[in-house]
Amino acid sequence: xxxxxxxxxxxxxxxxxxxxxxxxxxxxxxxxxxxxxxxxxxxxxxxxxxxxxxxxxxxxxxxxxxxxxxxxxxxxxxxxxxxxxxxxxxxxxxxxxxxxxxxxxxxxxxxxxxxxxxxxxxxxxxxxxxxxxxxxxxxxxxxxxxxxxxxxxxxxxxxxxxxxxxxxxxxxxxxxxxxxxxxxxxxxxxxxxxxxxxxxxxxxxxxxxxxxxxxxxxxxxxxxxxxxxxxxxxxxxxxxxxxxxxxxxxxxxxxxxxxxxxxxxxxxxxxxxxxxxxxxxxxxxxxxx
Amino acid sequence: xxxxxxxxxxxxxxxxxxxxxxxxxxxxxxxxxxxxxxxxxxxxxxxxxxxxxxxxxxxxxxxxxxxxxxxxxxxxxxxxxxxxxxxxxxxxxxxxxxxxxxxxxxxxxxxxxxxxxxxxxxxxxxxxxxxxxxxxxxxxxxxxxxxxxxxxxxxxxxxxxxxxxxxxxxxxxxxxxxxxxxxxxxxxxxxxxxxxxxxxxxxxxxxxxxxxxxxxxxxxxxxxxxxxxxxxxxxxxxxxxxxxxxxxxxxxxxxxxxxxxxxxx
Ligand SMILES: Nc1ncnc2c1ncn2[C@@H]1O[C@H](COP(=O)(O)OP(=O)(O)O)[C@@H](O)[C@H]1O
Ligand SMILES: [Mg+2]
Numbered sequence: 001x002x003x004x005x006x007x008x009x010x011x012x013x014x015x016x017x018x019x020x021x022x023x024x025x026x027x028x029x030x031x032x033x034x035x036x037x038x039x040x041x042x043x044x045x046x047x048x049x050x051x052x053x054x055x056x057x058x059x060x061x062x063x064x065x066x067x068x069x070x071x072x073x074x075x076x077x078x079x080x081x082x083x084x085x086x087x088x089x090x091x092x093x094x095x096x097x098x099x100x101x102x103x104x105x106x107x108x109x110x111x112x113x114x115x116x117x118x119x120x121x122x123x124x125x126x127x128x129x130x131x132x133x134x135x136x137x138x139x140x141x142x143x144x145x146x147x148x149x150x151x152x153x154x155x156x157x158x159x160x161x162x163x164x165x166x167x168x169x170x171x172x173x174x175x176x177x178x179x180x181x182x183x184x185x186x187x188x189x190x191x192x193x194x195x196x197x198x199x200x201x202x203x204x205x206x207x208x209x210x211x212x213x214x215x216x217x218x219x220x221x222x223x224x225x226x227x228x229x230x231x232x233x234x235x236x237x238x239x240x241x242x243x244x245x246x247x248x249x250x251x252x253x254x255x256x257x258x259x260x261x262x263x264x265x266x267x268x269x270x271x272x273x274x275x276x277x278x279x280x281x282x283x284x285x286x287x288x289x
Numbered sequence: 290x291x292x293x294x295x296x297x298x299x300x301x302x303x304x305x306x307x308x309x310x311x312x313x314x315x316x317x318x319x320x321x322x323x324x325x326x327x328x329x330x331x332x333x334x335x336x337x338x339x340x341x342x343x344x345x346x347x348x349x350x351x352x353x354x355x356x357x358x359x360x361x362x363x364x365x366x367x368x369x370x371x372x373x374x375x376x377x378x379x380x381x382x383x384x385x386x387x388x389x390x391x392x393x394x395x396x397x398x399x400x401x402x403x404x405x406x407x408x409x410x411x412x413x414x415x416x417x418x419x420x421x422x423x424x425x426x427x428x429x430x431x432x433x434x435x436x437x438x439x440x441x442x443x444x445x446x447x448x449x450x451x452x453x454x455x456x457x458x459x460x461x462x463x464x465x466x467x468x469x470x471x472x473x474x475x476x477x478x479x480x481x482x483x484x485x486x487x488x489x490x491x492x493x494x495x496x497x498x499x500x501x502x503x504x505x506x507x508x509x510x511x512x513x514x515x516x517x518x519x520x521x522x523x524x525x526x527x528x529x530x531x532x533x534x535x536x537x538x539x540x541x542x543x544x545x546x547x548x549x550x551x552x553x554x
Contacts, residue, residue: 017350084474084475088473089473097467097492
């Protein structure tokens with residue numbers, strides 16, 4: 001599903017002393033089937049932005065279009081349920097939303113609300129726990145007896161079982177150990193490709209953005225600060241530093257290499273490709289000995 | 290934590306009203322509530338209203354915001370007024386409405402009672418708008434201090450109060466977060482039959498309780514780890530002290546009470 005923001009603004013608690021304009025005139029388009037990373041400082045409005053994707057928040061100005069669904073400032077959308085069935089959102093620390101007696105029931109909770117049949121729920125539950133690598137024995141256990149990492153996987157399965165076309169992830173790996181992080185991100189990427197999802201990932205990790213995204217939106221103070229492919233974005237190291245954002249390791253390494261006189265441009269190389277390139281240059285330089 | 294959430298609706302500012310000792314504010318409001326019930330003439334209501342309104346102005350809280358905060362009680366005020374209007378059957382008939390006679394006495398009583406009600410709510414909400422929850426608990430602990438002599442657990446009570454107040458915004462945030470998460474999984478909190486709506490509360494309440502208990506446990510552990518053992522011999526970081534402005538407030542208030550009792554009819 002194509003997603004379009006058209007001059008969207010959102011103000012929290014309007015007309016009070018606490019009034020806060022969290023989104024300020026956002027316009028951008030996310031192509032159906034793309035993997036988009038939304039990056040920005042804490043408080044830059046990322047979470048506010050993604051809550052517009054399934055109608056949890058309604059723009060105070062402008063219009064959001066998600067596939068066939070429109071949310072326009074001041075107009076009630078009558079198809080919120082349909083929209084929410086199609087847009088799965090994994091919130092920050094999603095394990096806080098678990099409540100059922102068993103893991104199986106909790107995973108089936110979403111699909112059940114959307115009127116999916118029992119057999120289909122069973123099938124999807126099985127598929128979802130396999131996707132997140134959760135042992136099937138756990139299905140009968142209480143979600144509150146599990147470890148933190150397992151609870152996170154259960155919560156993610158609960159969203160996957162809704163079988164959404166758009167998957168929205170708000171820092172889905174926050175608080176996990178590095179191994180768990182990579183596993184979960186790889187899993188999302190695999191699903192993204194296998195099911196042809198449109199994925200929107202909010203992240204602090206430039207490495208993740210570089211590794212998985214094909215489009216990056218940088219947010220700053222409620223506005224789109226930069227937008228483009230990872231290559232376009234990470235070439236602008238200075239612009240990123242201006243808003244206190246890092247660049248991926250590869251890019252900052254290249255900068256250091258330039259300081260040592262190695263003239264290399266960032267063109268989306270991986271670490272391995274870069275190593276080869278450098279080896280070539282260094283050897284080439286050593287030839288005339 | 291985001292300061293943008295309404296924290297017991299306290300609005301930071303440095304107005305005179307904000308800087309008053311919380312004990313003075315609580316004491317004066319307490320007595321104000323008492324004397325409101327003695328007012329019975331236009332003049333006595335006038336001075337009471339003057340006092341409340343000038344405090345509101347001095348507090349520098351935007352008037353529109355105060356009024357918005359009073360929104361839920363407007364209904365009650367109007368309801369009380371109408372009740373008196375239609376039920377009181379004393380004095381002359383003032384006019385009739387849809388064939389129902391409205392008596393003069395009803396008009397007067399209706400107006401008086403709703404004004405009383407309005408003033409009470411205005412001054413008490415001024416307290417919470419200009420005083421942080423922590424100040425309020427400190428003040429209550431001090432004011433109830435004498436009860437310690439009869440083994441009343443004043444300190445524990447104040448601690449319970451301040452902890453609850455501290456966690457209200459957290460709990461509100463959590464509630465919002467979890468209800469959004471569940472709404473994303475297809476829970477509909479807004480429409481549907483009553484039975485369905487009650488059922489929709491379970492996915493909200495269970496996670497809230499779980500996290501509240503977890504928080505309580507962590508807090509208890511952190512307090513013990515830092516050697517907390519109750520009120521005995523505990524000193525305070527902020528000592529409350531009466532200033533000139535507090536004495537001024539008392540003077541104004543005594544003047545108000547005197548005028549009120551002199552102008553009673
Ligand atoms: N429920 C809320 N009420 C008031 N202000 C909020 C609320 N949620 C977020 N904000 C404010 O909006 C801004 C953007 O927040 P958010 O979208 O959560 O940013 P991010 O996810 O990028 O950290 C912040 O300044 C935050 O304090
Ligand atoms: Mg966020």
